[in-house]
Amino acid sequence: MTTQTEKWNAGVTPRHWRILTGSYLGWLFDGYEAYALVIAMPFALASLSVPGQTTPGSVYAGLAIGMTLLGWGIGGLAGGVLADYFGRKRVMLVSVFLYAVLSGLTAFSTSLTMLIGFRFLTGLALGSEWSTGIALVAESWPDRARPKGLGFLQSGFGMGAFIAAFVWFVLGHYQPIGKESWRLLFIVGAVPAFFVLYLRRALEESERWLTAVREKRWSVTGNENEIASDKRPFTLKSVFTSAEARRRVWLTMILSIATTTGWYAGSAMLPSYTELLAKAYGEPAGVWGPRMALIYTAGAVTAYLLSGFIADAIGRRKFLFMTFSGCLVIAWLSFSIQWPLGQFMILSFVNGMFTLGFAYSWMAIYLVELFTASVRTSAASSIFNGARLIAWVFPIIAGSLVANFGGPGNAAFIISSIYVLGLIVPWYLPETNGKPLP
Numbered sequence: 001m002t003t004q005t006e007k008w009n010a011g012v013t014p015r016h017w018r019i020l021t022g023s024y025l026g027w028l029f030d031g032y033e034a035y036a037l038v039i040a041m042p043f044a045l046a047s048l049s050v051p052g053q054t055t056p057g058s059v060y061a062g063l064a065i066g067m068t069l070l071g072w073g074i075g076g077l078a079g080g081v082l083a084d085y086f087g088r089k090r091v092m093l094v095s096v097f098l099y100a101v102l103s104g105l106t107a108f109s110t111s112l113t114m115l116i117g118f119r120f121l122t123g124l125a126l127g128s129e130w131s132t133g134i135a136l137v138a139e140s141w142p143d144r145a146r147p148k149g150l151g152f153l154q155s156g157f158g159m160g161a162f163i164a165a166f167v168w169f170v171l172g173h174y175q176p177i178g179k180e181s182w183r184l185l186f187i188v189g190a191v192p193a194f195f196v197l198y199l200r201r202a203l204e205e206s207e208r209w210l211t212a213v214r215e216k217r218w219s220v221t222g223n224e225n226e227i228a229s230d231k232r233p234f235t236l237k238s239v240f241t242s243a244e245a246r247r248r249v250w251l252t253m254i255l256s257i258a259t260t261t262g263w264y265a266g267s268a269m270l271p272s273y274t275e276l277l278a279k280a281y282g283e284p285a286g287v288w289g290p291r292m293a294l295i296y297t298a299g300a301v302t303a304y305l306l307s308g309f310i311a312d313a314i315g316r317r318k319f320l321f322m323t324f325s326g327c328l329v330i331a332w333l334s335f336s337i338q339w340p341l342g343q344f345m346i347l348s349f350v351n352g353m354f355t356l357g358f359a360y361s362w363m364a365i366y367l368v369e370l371f372t373a374s375v376r377t378s379a380a381s382s383i384f385n386g387a388r389l390i391a392w393v394f395p396i397i398a399g400s401l402v403a404n405f406g407g408p409g410n411a412a413f414i415i416s417s418i419y420v421l422g423l424i425v426p427w428y429l430p431e432t433n434g435k436p437l438p
Contacts, residue, residue: 008309011142012149015204019140020149022202023133024156026096029192030129031160033103036185037068037119039168039293042272043182048112060112064119065264066393071123073388079128080381083135084235084374087210089203092132097196098125104190107183130364131381138368139208139376143436147365151308154364158300158357165293172290208437212373219372220245220379222438235378239371248370249383251425252363255320256387258421259359262327264391270296270348273335281341288341295345296352303357308365310358315433316366317426323362324422326354331416369432 041061049060075095083091102122109115133153141149167188171181211217218233220242239245271289278288311319330351339347363384371379 008148009145012145016141018202019204020137020153022199023136024153025195026092026129026133027153027156028160030126031157032164033126033189035161036164036189039164039271040182040185044115047179048115064116067116068119068123069388069391071120072127073385075124076127076381076385080131080377081235083132083377087205088132088136089205091128093196093199095125095128096192100190100193103186107186127385130384131377134364134368135377136206139206139373147312148308150364151304151361154361155301155304157360158297158304162297162301165297169290169294172286208373218374220375222372235375239375239379251429252383253387254421254425256383257391258418260387260391261418262416263355277344292345292348296348299349299352300356303353304361307358307361311365315431317431320362320422320426323358324419327359328419330354369437372438
């Protein structure tokens with residue numbers, strides 16, 4: 001047992017940090033890929049559009065993001081189940097390699113249809129990296145340090161987005177291949193293929209998962225009597241057969257949909273909205289958008305690093321309420337007033353803290369505490385990625401809103417209202433703060 005005077009990282013060994021680093025890299029690549037697509041889309045549309053095209057570019061942008069989410073949802077759901085059967089490490093290695101290859105191929109798209117197709121396939125590969133990473137860290141780190149470690153892990157997504165923003169900042173300045181420089185963003189995305197060699201050595205399989213499978217313990221939430229049987233029930237069937245597990249899945253799915261929709265269909269419009277704001281003030285094009293992206297993702301990384309400490313200090317449900325309240329307020333503030341650019345950059349930092357940082361941290365910290373090792377990645381991925389099977393249509397809807405409701409600011413303002421759900425749902429979920437994994 002730990003005492004109140006012990007440091008939060010008491011008992012954390014080099015082995016724990018090695019597992020975190022390997023999982024962190026996998027999630028960093030996902031963050032890079034997700035934000036690289038958002039940044040590249042306006043330039044890819046200009047490059048790949050054909051003369052006489054009647055469909056608005058915003059609809060194609062919504063389709064590309066939406067199909068990535070759809071692929072991510074399908075791949076993540078399948079990958080989570082596979083990780084509960086074949087292990088977290090093996091599924092993560094395959095996922096990283098396939099994602100890297102497909103990201104690189106995106107750079108060679110010759111039409112918008114090809115680009116959208118590659119985005120769907122890349123999404124399939126991306127999906128399972130998150131659930132395998134959080135399971136590895138959660139099942140290996142000491143209970144006292146676990147929320148902080150998971151917050152550090154989640155920061156990989158923000159750091160990946162920051163790297164994408166920085167790469168584009170450099171590419172936008174030098175334009176090495178002119179208007180086609182957006183393709184280099186996806187070439188850089190192929191680099192993770194080489195990290196598979198490191199991940200093979202750095203990652204160790206979860207002992208909790210190995211023990212659960214070896215001892216044939218098929219409990220779902222830890223509240224039921226342990227189910228010991230030679231015949232293993234299908235993981236997703238187990239999750240949805242248990243009344244308590246089913247309740248937890250549906251409630252957290254609502255929060256996951258709000259998180260995903262709010263970010264992809266709302267905050268993802270920030271780069272184009274920033275450029276419109278800069279144009280209104282007579283500033284040159286292509287300067288303030290990349291600058292805002294760096295500031296926004298810096299805010300997200302800051303929130304990721306703080307999230308585990310805050311969630312432990314105030315509890316999981318209050319952390320969720322704080323997060324969605326902040327998302328709602330900052331989204332409405334950002335798009336309801338034409339701010340001076342300097343003030344808008346400050347708002348963008350806070351926006352990144354809430355809509356990307358805290359808004360995604362809760363899933364890494366909280367979901368692993370609701371389910372047992374035998375179904376943990378199946379349950380977590382059904383919530384995290386299953387939301388994408390619903391939310392994938394909202395970027396497409398947002399693209400239509402942009403075309404019909406006066407630009408990205410109004411569209412983002414409307415879509416961001418979904419964060420209201422996060423003010424109600426947390427109070428119907430169990431408080432797991434300070435408790436060991438089930």
